[in-house]
Every structure is written in C-alpha cells, then in structure tokens.
Amino acid sequence: MSLILLAGDAFVRNDLLADELRRAVGAAMPATGLEFRTLELPWPHVPFGPVAEVDEASDVEDELLALIDGVEVIVTQMAPVTSRVLDAAPSLRLVVCTRGGPVNVNVGDCTKRGVLVCNTPGRNAVAAAEHAVTLILSTVRAIPRIHGTVAAGQWRSDLYAYDECGLELGGSTVGLVGYGAIGRRVARILRAFDATVLVADPFVDAAALDPGVELVELEELLSRSDVVSLHARLTPQTAGMIDAEALATMRPGGYLVNSARGGLVDYDALAAALDSGHLAGAGFDVFPAEPPAPDWPLLRSDRVVMTPHLAGATRQTAHRAASLAGASVAAFLAGDRPPGLVNPDALR
CATH class of the missing domain: 3.40.50.720 (NAD(P)-binding Rossmann-like Domain)
Structure with a gap:
C-alpha cells in the first residue's frame, strides 16, 4: 500500500x-x-x-x-x-x-x-495558445475599449474612421518569439486565419517548422511583423529582450502581445513606445510585478489589453x-x- x-x-x-x-x-x-x-x-x-x-x-x-x-x-x-x-x-x-x-x-x-x-x-499548451490568440485579436481590434463605449451607452460610429480601425490577421504578418508547444499551436491557429507567420527561436531548426512558417532572426522578425507575440522562456539570456532598441525596430503602428513571462519585456520602454505612437497597442497576460502596483502607468492606457496571468486557466x-x-x-x-x-x- x-x-x-x-x-x-x-x-x-x-x-x-x-x-x-x-x-x-x-x-x-x-x-x-x-x-x-x-x-x-x-x-x-x-x-x-x-x-x-x-x-x-x-x-x-x-x-x-x-x-x-x-x-x-x-x-x-x-x-x-x-x-x-x-x-x-x-x-x-x-x-x-x-x-x-x-x-x-x-x-x-x-x-x-x-x-x-x-x-x-x-x-496548459492548448489553453495558453488559445488565450494568446484571443489577446492578439482583442488588441488589434481594441475590443475591450470598444466594449466600454457601448456599455457606457455610446454608439461610436466614428470608430469606422480609417485612423480608428484595427487590423485583420488575414494578410498580416505575425512574429512569434519562441516555438515550443505553445508557440507551435499559436502558429497553426494563425495560419488558419491566413496570416504570414514568422518565428524566431535559436533552439529550432527550420526543418522542424510546420508548413507556411518561416524561421528568421529576432531583428528581422521585429522589423517585418505587424504583430509580435512572445512565447519564450524567461532565462538570463532572454530577460529584458524586448527593450527600447527592440521596440524601436518594430514596425510603426505595430502591436506587441506577451502571454509568456513579464520579465521578457522592458515595460517602461513599452509605455514610451505607446505614448509616442510608435506602437498602436499592446496586450499582455503577464507583468513585471504581479499584481502590478495601482499607480502603474500602463493600467490607465486605453491601448492596452490586460488579463491577470490566466492564459492557462x-x-x-x-x-x-x-x-x-x-x-x-x-x-x-x-x-x-x-x-x-x-x-x-x-x-x-
């Protein structure tokens, strides 16, 4: 017994x-x-x-x-x-x-x-991958912000203006930093949306990629992607990898989504990229400190979509x-x- x-x-x-x-x-x-x-x-x-x-x-x-x-x-x-x-x-x-x-x-x-x-x-690979794609969609279409306008009794037809519109994933380029069990599943979902999928992962061989997925270096991924989604492990080598220089390499008007680990991103640099208009929006399920401090500036941004580390739930x-x-x-x-x-x- x-x-x-x-x-x-x-x-x-x-x-x-x-x-x-x-x-x-x-x-x-x-x-x-x-x-x-x-x-x-x-x-x-x-x-x-x-x-x-x-x-x-x-x-x-x-x-x-x-x-x-x-x-x-x-x-x-x-x-x-x-x-x-x-x-x-x-x-x-x-x-x-x-x-x-x-x-x-x-x-x-x-x-x-x-x-x-x-x-x-x-x-939690299935749950985390589906949550990541949900964050991507919610971020590029600003779903929480728009929901808030309807809930407040507003009917914002002005959101049809070109400058207010978001992106379609179909025809867009999405870069995945990390191609483990979660990243691979995210790639398959995005391919079903007809997105172009790039991957940066030093531990992956190009021969191991699914069809329609391209392996590139991180700098190329950042410069070519409309949306960058993080799926890397947090290690001494990856800590702070998305810093001010990496964010500046991203396309103007691009989006960053992080459902991996908060320590991958310099969130002060991300706030500056959003404030300057270089990035159009960001979504994340993970934070530099959990829970974030009540006065954390990104909590007040209407261009950020946040969930409380629930991707695997x-x-x-x-x-x-x-x-x-x-x-x-x-x-x-x-x-x-x-x-x-x-x-x-x-x-x-």
Whole structure:
C-alpha cells in the first residue's frame, strides 16, 4: 500500500487528482493499493508567493509537516516542498508538481536525497495558445475599449474612421518569439486565419517548422511583423529582450502581445513606445510585478489589453494536469522511469 499526499487546490483539485491516480495506477497495476492523505491549499483565493527557499507556493509548510510522516509520494501544484519539509519526510520518494516548472520544489535538495521530481509539461499548451490568440485579436481590434463605449451607452460610429480601425490577421504578418508547444499551436491557429507567420527561436531548426512558417532572426522578425507575440522562456539570456532598441525596430503602428513571462519585456520602454505612437497597442497576460502596483502607468492606457496571468486557466488544463500526474505516479510505482522527470540524477 503506497501512501500518497494529495495537496491540491481550487484549480487542480484533490478529487481530480484522486480519480486520475486511481485510473492510471489501476490500469497499469490492478493489484496495487493506494492510500491518500489530502491537504486543500488556499490558492487561487489566496495568492502564492515565496516560501522559505522556493517560489510561487502556498504558505502551508506547517500543514505539510503535520501530514508528511510515512508519505512516499506528494502530488501538488502549489505546496512548498522545502528543505524543512524534506527533512521531515524520510519516506518520500517522488514529488509530482502539476505545472510546467516546479519552482515550488527544492529540486536540488530532492536530488541529493534521491527524491524524484516530475512536472507536467504541456498541460496548459492548448489553453495558453488559445488565450494568446484571443489577446492578439482583442488588441488589434481594441475590443475591450470598444466594449466600454457601448456599455457606457455610446454608439461610436466614428470608430469606422480609417485612423480608428484595427487590423485583420488575414494578410498580416505575425512574429512569434519562441516555438515550443505553445508557440507551435499559436502558429497553426494563425495560419488558419491566413496570416504570414514568422518565428524566431535559436533552439529550432527550420526543418522542424510546420508548413507556411518561416524561421528568421529576432531583428528581422521585429522589423517585418505587424504583430509580435512572445512565447519564450524567461532565462538570463532572454530577460529584458524586448527593450527600447527592440521596440524601436518594430514596425510603426505595430502591436506587441506577451502571454509568456513579464520579465521578457522592458515595460517602461513599452509605455514610451505607446505614448509616442510608435506602437498602436499592446496586450499582455503577464507583468513585471504581479499584481502590478495601482499607480502603474500602463493600467490607465486605453491601448492596452490586460488579463491577470490566466492564459492557462481552463477546466481542461486542470484535468490534463491530473492525468499527467497519474501517469507519472503509475510509472514510478511500476518501477519505471516516470514521464516528466526533471532530476534524472536522483535515480539510484
């Protein structure tokens, strides 16, 4: 009998996790029994943050410590798997983090202790790609601003004026910075709109591109694109990559959309590009600080479309995360290398 701690929340819920683990383990190992302990985390009703040495976690170290004795597997999205927690968990052998990056887990300490850590890559690729395209459309057609005029009782037929009109994606050029699981799906959707799609990604070979997608250097992408959409990872090399110089390279009247990571963009430079009229609009789901300060200037811009880091928030994402977690746990219990393993050096 394997003791598993499910530390779900109001998005990836414990009932979803339990159902998927029973299904996956039962299919792979029908005779294997599972015993669950559960802890319901307060996220998203209570924001995550840094906890001890980990980040983007719910502050529930003490609650974890009360439940960790004898636990072999933890499945969670937001629980802080810190050194303090690991010290109290000598039976722990596997942590499954139901997100793309296990920033709430001290992976280095887990590796030293022989504790495997798995993530669930691609769990929100569909949701994030669809949200990115929604942001693009909402930005180039100024949907929130125009909605506000109707809601205010105005009938702005003057918005038909040429200078007030937005762009069609059909026939426009859209540049995607990053061509991973999300960027590739965005490209396919944009091609269905009959847009020209450019990609800048130093880790992608041109032969791996879908038909109709062109690989170019970042500077060329910026200069040729009517819309630039960011899908890159945040690394020391990509931090601040869309700075004043990059924005100046973009086409006059262009649009920037960021649904990847706030740290990719110099938002002060973006505000200046919008104020000067060099850019016509911007849309983003991610911010330099989350939540942004109430006096942040871009909050007051009527040429900016914003959502609060919700690109991956669909019910299907939650189910997919639970399903991927179930596959990792089933493989581990069967003695196989679990999918999504991020610290293979912990294998012994």
